[in-house]
Each structure stands twice: as structure tokens, then as C-alpha cells.
Amino acid sequence: MAGARMAKRGVPEGLWIRCPQCKATVFRKEAAARFNVCPECNHHFYLPARERIKQLLDEESFEEWFADLRPKDPLQFNDRVLYSERLKAEQAKTGMPDAAVVGRGYIRGRPVVFSVTDFAFMAGSMGSVVGEKLTRAAEEATRLMLPLIIVSGSGGGARMQEGILSLMQMAKISAALARYDQAGGLYISILTNPTMGGVAASFALQGDLTLAEPGALIGFAGKRTIWNTVRLELPEGFQTSEFLLKHGFIDRIVHRKDLRTEVARIIDYCEH
Amino acid sequence: MASPNGFLPFEKDIFEMEELLSKLEGQAGATEEIRRIKKEITRLIQKVYSNLSAWDTVLVARHPNRPQTLDYINLIFDEFVELHGDRAFGDDRAIRSGFARIGEHRVMLLGHQKGHTLKERNECLYGCAHPEGYRKALNKMKMAAKFGIPVICLIDTPGAYPGIGAEERGQAQLIANNLFEMSRLATPIICVVIGEGGSGGALGIGIGDRVSMLEHSYYSVISPEGCAGILWKVATDDTKRQAADALRLTARDLFKLRVIDDIIAEPLGGAHRDARQMGNSLKAYLVRYLRDLKDVSTEELMEQRYQKFRRMGVFEQGPQES
Ligand SMILES: [Zn+2]
Numbered sequence: 001m002a003g004a005r006m007a008k009r010g011v012p013e014g015l016w017i018r019c020p021q022c023k024a025t026v027f028r029k030e031a032a033a034r035f036n037v038c039p040e041c042n043h044h045f046y047l048p049a050r051e052r053i054k055q056l057l058d059e060e061s062f063e064e065w066f067a068d069l070r071p072k073d074p075l076q077f078n079d080r081v082l083y084s085e086r087l088k089a090e091q092a093k094t095g096m097p098d099a100a101v102v103g104r105g106y107i108r109g110r111p112v113v114f115s116v117t118d119f120a121f122m123a124g125s126m127g128s129v130v131g132e133k134l135t136r137a138a139e140e141a142t143r144l145m146l147p148l149i150i151v152s153g154s155g156g157g158a159r160m161q162e163g164i165l166s167l168m169q170m171a172k173i174s175a176a177l178a179r180y181d182q183a184g185g186l187y188i189s190i191l192t193n194p195t196m197g198g199v200a201a202s203f204a205l206q207g208d209l210t211l212a213e214p215g216a217l218i219g220f221a222g223k224r225t226i227w228n229t230v231r232l233e234l235p236e237g238f239q240t241s242e243f244l245l246k247h248g249f250i251d252r253i254v255h256r257k258d259l260r261t262e263v264a265r266i267i268d269y270c271e272h
Numbered sequence: 273m274a275s276p277n278g279f280l281p282f283e284k285d286i287f288e289m290e291e292l293l294s295k296l297e298g299q300a301g302a303t304e305e306i307r308r309i310k311k312e313i314t315r316l317i318q319k320v321y322s323n324l325s326a327w328d329t330v331l332v333a334r335h336p337n338r339p340q341t342l343d344y345i346n347l348i349f350d351e352f353v354e355l356h357g358d359r360a361f362g363d364d365r366a367i368r369s370g371f372a373r374i375g376e377h378r379v380m381l382l383g384h385q386k387g388h389t390l391k392e393r394n395e396c397l398y399g400c401a402h403p404e405g406y407r408k409a410l411n412k413m414k415m416a417a418k419f420g421i422p423v424i425c426l427i428d429t430p431g432a433y434p435g436i437g438a439e440e441r442g443q444a445q446l447i448a449n450n451l452f453e454m455s456r457l458a459t460p461i462i463c464v465v466i467g468e469g470g471s472g473g474a475l476g477i478g479i480g481d482r483v484s485m486l487e488h489s490y491y492s493v494i495s496p497e498g499c500a501g502i503l504w505k506v507a508t509d510d511t512k513r514q515a516a517d518a519l520r521l522t523a524r525d526l527f528k529l530r531v532i533d534d535i536i537a538e539p540l541g542g543a544h545r546d547a548r549q550m551g552n553s554l555k556a557y558l559v560r561y562l563r564d565l566k567d568v569s570t571e572e573l574m575e576q577r578y579q580k581f582r583r584m585g586v587f588e589q590g591p592q593e594s
Contacts, residue, residue: 023482040560066589074529075584078401079503128585135582151357158471158493161504163519164531167493168584171479173580174448175455182456200444200494201472204453218474220443229434239439249442 017052018077019043044193044213044216044256048094049101049118052151055115056260057105059104066101066136071129073100073168081159086122094121098129099154102137104146107262116151117199123155126199128270131169132202138176138187147186152204157197170202177206186270188263191218191241191250209251209266211259212241218250278332278544282438284289286541289313295382317541318586322378324488326516326525330496332488333467334430339551340399340467341368341383348558349374349553355412360504361441365396366429369412371386371421375559377387377566380416382477383426386467399468400433401447406476410450413457423461423564424513425477432473446474454479455581456574460565462558464536465489465523466543482561484534485523486554488542491532492521531584 006151022041031038035055037043053062078085091097098123105114108183115137117124130162136148141148158166177187189207191200193216201220210220219239226234237243244250254262274280279287293309296302316583324332332338345352345368351550354370365385370382385392386399402510413423422467432443454461459482469478492499496516504511518525525536536557539546565573567569 019382068589068591069594070587070588072586077518077520079518080514113321127503128587131585132587156502160494160499162586163523163529164491164494164526165585167475168531168581170472170475171451171581172584173454174451174479175578178456179578181452182518197444198472201447202451203448218444218446219439220432222437225434226436226439231437232436234436238436243440247440247442249445259350261554 002270009023017045017241027080030131030139036174037256042214044215045059046119046153047192047248048120049096049116052116053101053105053114055256056149056151056263057107057112062103062105062114064101065140066102066133067097067130067134069097069129071162073208074128074165075161077161077163079161086161088243090121094118096121098127098133099124100130100133101247102133104140104144107149107260107267108164110147110264110267112149112267113137113149114149117153119153119155119194122159122161124153124199125156125159127159127165127166128169130159131172134173135169135176138173138180141185141187142180142183144182147181147188147265147270149188150189150203150207151190151191151192152195154199155194155196157199157201167198170198170256173203174206177203181208184272186267188266190254190259190263192216194218196220196222205249208270210249211252211254211262212244212250213256213259214241214253216241274331274335274363276338278335280335282324282328282331286316286320288586289316297569308565314540319473321541322486325513326490326519326522327496327513328465329488329522330490330516331466332542333490335544336388338467339382339384339543339547340388340428343547344426344466344551344554345372345497348546348555354505356408358404358408360407364402364408365410366399366401366433367405369408372424374424374555377559377562377563378421380412380423381420381426382423383466384429384477390524397404398429399429399431401476402428402433402435402438403443403472404440404460406432406450408448408452408478410446410453410514413454413461414421414443414461417457417459420459422462422516422565423480424558425456425480426465427463427465427469427474427478427572428467428489429470429473431470432476447472450476451479455577457573458570460568460573462561462565464554464557465491465532466554469521479577479581479582481565481573482533483531484557485526485532486536486543486550487523487538489523490521491523491526492519494519496521522584541592560591
């Protein structure tokens with residue numbers, strides 16, 4: 001990323017991008033043609049929510065729901081920047097009202113309820129709008145008895161600027177997903193880089209199946225917090241998808257190019 | 273932090289008056305003066321404690337003498353049969369669980385334990401639970417539900433333990449499991465934040481039909497120090513105070529935000545000044561909640577619990593106003 005100018009949507013702009021993993025300089029169009037994956041080392045670059053929808057769902061099949069939900073500033077949170085101002089800036093930067101996009105669509109002809117959080121909007125953190133949208137998505141999936149897919153990507157988890165209300169979104173979504181589960185719904189959770197904190201400790205790890213993209217950072221506590229507590233060197237590959245797979249918390253690590261096929265196949269296996 | 277004699281920074285005047293009092297109490301003929309000073313101390317405590325800042329509240333909630341789960345077990349429960357172990361890895365000492373009796377009720381009691389002595393604190397890691405603690409809690413709750421026993425959760429943790437082993441054993445996964453299962457556990461659940469309500473580590477045993485807080489406890493998405501470190505870049509005395517204010521983490525704040533059902537009043541000057549009185553008030557609430565929830569049908573209980581959390585959050589809907 002060094003030297004690259006940050007673009008509107010939080011990705012380096014320009015003809016070339018530098019891979020943070022192998023440090024190779026990659027032709028942007030070539031990466032884009034390969035699902036935004038580094039052609040040299042398979043590093044999975046950040047993917048905006050709209051791109052994710054294009055990659056995973058059948059062409060033009062996505063119908064967005066609840067697009068008119070917008071965040072408020074219930075605590076009038078002020079950390080030298082007002083949260084209300086921060087929201088305006090994030091909305092201008094991303095063109096999104098908040099970090100989640102939900103709706104319905106088709107995956108290789110199979111109808112699904114689909115949700116994705118976008119890291120570019122306040123690091124994909126969960127406040128009231130993300131919580132409400134995902135809860136409604138789970139409720140709609142229950143009502144329509146459709147498979148539910150959630151693609152998570154969140155740096156911090158619960159959004160600090162909405163305080164305790166953010167924490168309570170974890171409870172709210174969990175309850176909706178538990179009802180969906182009770183009704184026999186299939187929930188496939190897809191973890192992308194990064195999925196941390198309160199997002200990991202709620203909906204991201206409540207799927208019937210947990211898939212992860214390679215090399216994603218996934219965990220509860222941040223590395224700095226852990227280091228400050230234990231003062232020990234963290235093991236190689238700590239909190240990566242591969243680390244979680246090894247420790248038994250993930251069903252499959254799936255390359256981005258194969259996600260669509262894999263999800264469709266799982267849906268077929270789980271049909272009632 | 274409290275000083276070695278248990279006084280918090282904002283209690284300096286109270287401390288000085290109490291020093292004076294203890295000197296006078298040895299002297300003959302000072303009865304009138306003693307009475308005057310006692311009155312003055314009460315007045316001072318009232319004044320200080322009715323104006324605590326958010327950060328002061330955090331300090332009271334962390335007071336080393338503040339009653340903890342084991343203290344309440346001794347004070348207000350008639351019996352406690354501790355049940356150990358998560359059936360998978362170990363017995364986390366940061367969360368205690370077991371059968372207990374309170375009033376006419378039998379319950380499953382769960383609670384974080386932070387410890388008072390250094391030895392105890394090292395054993396239970398200051399109330400910071402590992403995945404096995406959350407797994408143990410759920411294991412006991414499920415058993416309670418099977419036999420129609422209500423669950424009481426006493427929350428008192430700075431947060432779930434941030435460590436290598438905790439991550440290897442799935443800290444996020446086990447908390448996620450608890451939220452999922454507690455939201456539909458078919459028995460009444462009563463949660464009370466008795467000290468620190470530290471983020472996911474608190475919520476991991478915090479989903480219930482009644483969720484309340486002791487007056488000077490706090491409940492927050494992140495610690496004020498953590499928040500200051502991230503948003504203010506550095507955690508100083510000043511930024512910690514600002515973060516504590518901004519997070520709206522006091523019982524009064526949470527009540528206004530409609531996140532908790534009740535604020536349970538503390539004795540004058542905080543629970544640490546009179547654990548017995550605190551215990552009595554807590555017991556009265558617990559017994560009242562147990563009675564309230566006793567005859568609610570499971571179906572109704574499940575629906576009410578769902579709706580309780582369903583309505584949380586603040587947002588706008590509709591076309592954008594210009
Ligand atoms: Zn690369």
C-alpha cells in the first residue's frame with residue numbers, strides 16, 4: 001500500500017498496487033480480473049460490498065432491502081470529532097449510509113438472503129444500523145425460509161461511538177439467528193479480513209457453516225491488547241484463517257474465486 | 273485506583289474527616305464534636321456520591337473492597353453447591369457456577385469472581401474468563417433449563433481474557449455460542465451488573481429477562497482506557513475521563529437508553545461501605561424478579577426476551593431529510 005494514494009472507497013488508487021503480503025507490484029486490472037486477489041501470492045485484497053455482491057450473486061439478481069436505514073448519534077459521541085460529522089464523512093467517502101448491505105438474490109440460481117459488511121465504512125464496525133439490518137435479514141430469511149449468507153468484515157467489532165447500544169446489537173442479532181436456526185434455516189457465515197471483536201463474538205461465528213477466505217485476521221482481542229496483557233511473542237500466523245482452521249473453528253478455507261461454487265454446493269447439501 | 277486504605281482520589285475530604293473522627297473517638301468529652309463530625313461526614317459522602325463523574329463511577333465499580341459474587345453468596349444465598357468444569361478443557365475460576373437457594377427459590381447461580389486478595393486474583397485472573405468459563409456457564413445453564421431452575425448471572429468483569437490460549441481455544445466462538453443459546457434458553461434468566469460490565473466478556477453471561485445494574489457499576493462496549501487509547505490515541509488521566517463520559521456507561525445512562533430494567537440503589541458511599549445492606553437490596557430485587565417470572569409461560573418468556581433485545585438500537589428510517 002506504501003506510496004499508493006487512498007481512493008474514495010478506501011482502496012489504493014492508480015494503475016498499480018503493492019501487495020502487502022509479497023510486496024510485489026501488481027497491475028490493478030490484473031488483480032481485479034482475478035477477484036481482487038494478488039496474482040503472485042494469492043493475498044486477498046479488500047473487496048467493497050458492491051464488488052462482493054457482483055462476485056457472489058448471479059448477475060443483476062440482487063434486490064436491496066432496508067436501504068433507507070440511516071445511523072443517528074444517540075450518545076452525541078465526541079472524541080474531538082463529533083460522531084455525526086464522522087458519519088457524514090464516511091457516507092461521503094463510501095457512498096453508503098452505513099456499513100451493511102442486505103437483500104435477496106440468487107447464487108447459481110438458488111435464492112438466498114444475502115448480507116455483507118463493508119470494511120471501508122468505519123472499519124465495518126457494528127452500530128444500530130448494521131445490527132438492525134442484519135436482524136431484519138435474519139427475520140426475513142426465517143419468514144421466507146431461504147438460506148442466509150452473511151459476509152463479515154469488521155476491524156473493531158462493535159462500534160464504540162454508539163456505546164452500549166452497539167454491544168446490544170450482538171444480543172439482538174444472536175436472538176434473531178437463534179430463531180432462524182430453530183425454524184430450520186441454513187446460515188452460511190463467510191469470514192473475510194478482518195473479522196474481530198464483537199462481530200466475531202456474535203453473528204460471524206453463529207453459522208451452521210463457517211467459511212473463511214485465506215489469510216484473514218479473525219479473533220476476539222486485538223493483538224496489541226493481547227501483547228500488553230501477556231507480554232509474550234505471538235505465535236506465527238496467530239489469528240489467521242489457517243490458525244482458526246487448525247484449532248477447529250472453521251469448516252473450510254475457500255479461495256475467493258471458488259466461493260460462489262462452494263456456497264451453491266453447500267446449499268444443495270442442506271436442502272430439507 | 274484506591275489508595276492502600278481504600279479511599280478513592282475523589283474521597284480525600286471524606287478521608288480527612290474520618291481520620292479526624294478516629295482521633296477524637298479515643299478522647300473523653302468530645303461527644304458533641306464527634307456527633308457534629310459524623311453528621312458532616314454523612315453530608316460529604318452524600319454530596320460526593322450524588323455527583324460522581326463517569327470515571328469516578330468506574331473507580332467505585334473497581335473498588336477492591338466492593339462485594340463480589342462470593343461475598344453475595346455468603347451474604348444473601350442460603351446455600352451454594354458449586355459445580356465445576358466445562359466438560360471439555362478445564363474449570364475457569366473467573367466464572368463460578370452452582371446450585372443456590374435464595375428466599376423460597378432454588379436457582380442456578382453464575383457469576384464472575386475477581387478476587388480480593390492477590391492470591392485469589394491470580395487464581396481467577398481478576399475476573400477475566402477464558403473460553404472454558406463461558407462454556408462452563410452455558411453447560412450449567414442448559415442443565416438448569418432442563419429442570420426448570422431459573423438462572424441468576426452476577427456480572428463483574430473488566431472483559432474476557434485477552435491471551436494466546438484464549439484465542440486458540442475460541443474466545444469469540446464461545447461467547448457467540450452463549451449469546452445464541454441464552455437468547456432462547458427456556459428458563460427465566462436474571463442478570464445484574466454488580467461491578468464491572470466489560471464488553472463481550474460481560475454480555476457472555478448477560479442475556480436475560482431482567483437486566484439490571486447496581487447504582488455505581490458500569491457497563492460498556494469497551495473500557496474507557498481502551499477507548500481512549502484508540503480514539504484519543506493515548507490513554508491519559510484526561511482522555512480516560514473524556515472517554516468514560518463519551519461512552520455513557522453509568523447505570524443512569526443505560527437506564528435512559530432503555531438497555532437496563534432497574535437501577536439497584538447502593539448504600540450511602542457505595543456498596544463497599546456496607547456490603548450487608550447492599551446484599552439486602554440485591555436480594556429484594558432478585559426475589560422480586562424470580563417471583564415475577566415464575567408463572568410466565570415458557571412461550572411468553574421467550575417472546576418477551578426476544579422483544580426486549582429486538583427493540584434496542586437507535587436509527588432513522590425513511591427518505592433523507594435535506
Ligand atoms: Zn502478493
